[in-house]
Amino acid sequence: MTRPPRAEQFTPDEVCIVHAVQRCVRRAYLAGVDPISGKDYSNRREWIRRRMEALASVLAIDVLSYAVMSNHMHLILRNRPDVVADWTDNEVALRWLKVFPGRRLEEHLAEPTEIDVQTLCRDKTRLTTIRQRLSDISWFMRALSEPIARRANKVDECTGHFWEGRFKAQRIVDDAGLLACSMYIDLNPVRAAMADSPDHSPHTSAFDRIEAGKGKEIESAAFDLIPVPTAEAGKKLCETPLDELHQQRRVKRHKSTGRKVLRDGWLAPLTLQPNTLSTDPQTHKAGFRSSDRGFLSLSLGDYLRLLRWTARQGVGGKKLPAALAKILTALGIDASMWRDLVWHWKQHFGKSSCVGRPESMRANAERTGHHWHRGQTSASSCFV
Structure with missing residues (x-):
């Protein structure tokens, strides 16, 4: 069965949540240890994390959950056209040029100038298209995958495909599916025997x-949303040798802005804030992510308790504590089947283009003109 068209799964002008999976065509060469040559490519995991962090600071896409494995990566993304609507034309142009500078006379500066921003703002038709792309999950994945592939090919001194193909996408249609998918992603290293618990799963x-939660901070990879003054750009072009400008570009591309941020400061908050209007985009102002909107109706403490309990159920299962079972039941999940749902995720949703309770999947199928989604029947045993 072929994958459905992207337009059936998500569109940039509608808020939706998508589980995206991108696999490497070279298997363990993505970020693990190559068993043949013995080379360790694990440092590439940090390349990917920092690139995600950088994109989260300029695109209207919330990164809810992620896991970078040795030969693939998982992400849960939420597009935010409502956040883009809050941005001025200047902000839209600057954010776009930070990620896609295009071929400009001053392209070796790798930074948009004030003139670049003003020129783009005058092209209203193109600016309308760019507004849509800033909240398009496909463009986020493109901006994430292409630089990583080019950088890996350069290090490996080879050419050709780095990624297997277009990323796999599953639309998440309710809170139950979102919680289960998020847990599945966070437990990927534990399931793969790469770590013994989420606490040891970088x-x-x-x-x-x-x-x-321990107060750990990191050097922020967020883009600096300030255009290069026109006078400064002209001075650089006249006074700085071209080779030196290229070197400055390479250094700045992988250098942080010098700001510190909590380790999860670029991720969307986990907990939905009560008494917040659904029409309020909760636009983030500090420049580390697109919005401050959470995505689950439970506290971070409850989420981590459930995550750690689930991680310990790899061999033999124990009864779920009553407090945690109550959380699952409220979402329509059969608590006795929770471990099976997360640990055997692929059996239930591995070939499905949609994730959620059976009734939610059925409603989504009708919305797209279909009768059902694959996995709808097998997943029904895990829900009340």
């Missing part, structure tokens, strides 16, 4: 949130 959203 390059996952759970690890970032746990470390942030």
Whole structure:
């Protein structure tokens, strides 16, 4: 069965949540240890995390959860056209040029100038298209995957495809599916026997949130949303040798802005704030992410308790504590089937283009002109 068209799964002008999976065509060469040559490519995990962090600071996409594995990566993304609507034309132009500078006379500066921003703002038709792209999950994945592929090919001194193909997308249609998918992603290193618990699983959203709870900070990879003054750009072109400008570009591309941020400061908050209007975009003002809107109706403490309990159920299962079972039941999840849902996720949703309770999947199928989604029947045993 072929994958459905992207337009059926998500559109940039509608807020939706998507589980995206991107696999490497070279298997363990993405970020693990190559068993043949013995080379360790694990440092590439940090490349990917920092690139995600940078994109989260300029695009209208919330990163809810992620995990970077040895040969693939998982992300849960939420597009935010309502946030883009809050941005001025100047902000839209600057944010776009930070990620996609295009071929300009001063392209070796790698930074948009004031004139670049003003020129783009005058092209209203193109600016309308760019507003849509800033909240398009496909453009986020493109901006994430392409630089990583080019950088890896350069290090490996080779050419050709780095990623297997277009990323796999699953639309998440309710809170139950979102909680289960987020847990599945955060527990990927535990399931793969790469770590014994979420507390020891770097390059996952759970690890970032746990470390942030301890007050751990990191050098921010967020873009500096300030255009280069026209006079300064002209001075650089006249006084600085071209080779030196290229070197400055390479250094700045991988250098932080010098700001510190909590380790999870670029991720969307986990907990939905009560008494907040659904029409309020909660636009983030500090420049580390697009919005301050959470995505689950439970506290971070409850989420981590459930995550750690689930991580310990790899061999043999124990009865879920009553307090945690109550959380699952409220979402329509059969507490006795929770471990099976998370640990055997692929059996239930591995070939599905939609994730959620059976009734939610059925409603989504009708919305797109279909009768059903794959996985709808097998997943029904895990829900009340």
